[in-house]
Amino acid sequence: AQKVTQAQTEISVVEKEDVTLDCVYETRDTTYYLFWYKQPPSGELVFLIRRNSFDEQNEISGRYSWNFQKSTSSFNFTITASQVVDSAVYFCALRYNYGQNFVFGPGTRLSVLP
């Protein structure tokens, strides 16, 4: 079965702390893509990153970094020096079945306290 697990329901950190959001996925497909989205209080989902199953290079974008490890089926997301504006719900998602299907994880609510 295709599935995305985000075991951390809620995380609270103090501003400037680093925080890692975990994502574990299951799929039988050999070709698939993984995504992270941010949902701020306004509600609209904002796309953050896409990673394909053949590219295990880690990626850094400013304060954001992603660690993709096929051996553990994980695609974790780290925010360095967190800020209050990072407070949101973060969703990990998987696209599979020749791209016809998406499945989302349950989300992790991140609260960054001043």
Place this chain on the structure above:
Amino acid sequence: DGGITQSPKYLFRKEGQNVTLSCEQNLNHDAMYWYRQDPGQGLRLIYYSQIVNDFQKGDIAEGYSVSREKKESFPLTVTSAQKNPTAFYLCASSDAGGSSYNEQFFGPGTRLTVL
């Protein structure tokens, strides 16, 4: 600007009434999706459509209906058969898959409240 529009942003409905939520995209995407989100919960797929005049049920289709007469439009009707319709509804679109595995683009959402 390319994107997805949903209207209205807030919608109030009396019990027993059907209501239709609008979703329009100008991204030239073949696939469109409707999700429901309850407070503090994740996204649940209601319906999706890979091509005009075709759509499939998602995980929670009961009490909902859709149509896909145009590529740009994918309206969702919440019928009186939906027992607990108060929720936040998100529309999304993407390419159809095959050789492309791009992200879904999301609209701003419609918050439906049943009075």
